[in-house]
Every structure is written in structure tokens, then in C-alpha cells.
Amino acid sequence: GEDVEQSLFLSVREGDSSVINCTYTDSSSTYLYWYKQEPGAGLQLLTYIFSNMDMKQDQRLTVLLNKKDKHLSLRIADTQTGDSAIYFCAEIFTTDSWGKLQFGAGTQVVVTP
């Protein structure tokens, strides 16, 4: 079973904000990530946050980390049709060579006009 949990689907209107939530179980995680997968493509890193941070902002993206509740969220401001994709939350315990990322099941985001 997965240690990282996400809701499977989110529908949002173009121009609104999207919020994708994730819970994780390894309190020792070093980095937490958001990956984006467009149809027929591999995953690409969207953003990441180091475990000693609470928030990270990068243009339209805001990542919030609540370590007490082991909760990670990704907010996309002014959502566009190009933001339609599957978004994966992931965590890693160590970035040493033997570290492995643990992924959630992915949230399908559909942006409607």
C-alpha cells in the first residue's frame, strides 16, 4: 500500500485557483515534491519543498507544508487549460544514492472553460 495519499480527481474552472492535497506518513522525509504528468508523457518535476520549510512560492504555484499533520498542498493560481494533467505528490527520506521516492496515486486535474 501507499504511504502517500491523494484525492484522485479535481475539476476546476479556468481562472480559478486549484488546490491539490496530499498526506504522507514518513515524518523523516527530507524533500517533498510535486510532479506533473501530461497525457502520453513522463513525469516532470513541478516544484519541491525542503522539509524544514513551511511554504514555497514559485510564480503561480504555492506549496504549503504542515509537518505536524503531515499534509502537503499545491495551489495553482489562475488555473489555465494547460494545467490539465495528473499531479503526483512524492516524498524521499534521503537523497543518498539508495534513496527512493514514494509516490501517491496522482490527482487528475481537469480544467473547464
Place this chain on the structure above:
Amino acid sequence: NAGVTQTPKFQVLKTGQSMTLQCAQDMNHNSMYWYRQDPGMGLRLIYYSASEGTTDKGEVPNGYNVSRLNKREFSLRLESAAPSQTSVYFCASRATGGTGELFFGEGSRLTVL
């Protein structure tokens, strides 16, 4: 930059046939990974290689074998394909240290009849 290259992109097999998925990366990364992606289950780790000459089982290794041929190449072999191995397979690589980011190939879609 090529990044991570996987071949073939599509393959149809009959039950019992064997095949090898090839993966190569040109980023001088130490670690390489094979994942499978199934609807609603996210990414599951099949095997990984922390460095040249080493391989280890992931979450779902049964029915697969791997070879880390050199630092660049990491292949995945299905000795006797089964319908349950119908999936999209992703190869990924990661540098040691840093932010731990995984770089993914575009995927290989395998159908076993």
C-alpha cells in the same frame, strides 16, 4: 539534451513471450529506477540501481529482472509476460544528493494479450 531515453515506446506481446525494455541516461546519474504506472495506483517501483553494478528489488519485482549494464544503461526484462504486466513502464534516473529530483523517460506502453 536527451535526458532519459526509453525504447520501445509501444509493444504488444502474447502471454509467455519475453522482451526487454531499454533505458539510457546521459546525465551521469548514479541511481536508476524502473516504475510501472497503472490507473488509480500511481507509480510503483519495480527495481532500482543505486550505482553501477548494484540492483535491488522495489515494491513489485515479481516477474521482472533487471541489468545495470553500465552507468548509462538500465534494462528491464520480462521473461514470460503475463496479462497482469500490461502497464506503462517508466525509467528514471537521479543524481546523488542535491534535491533528489527524479528525471523520467517518456514511458513504454506494454500490452500483454
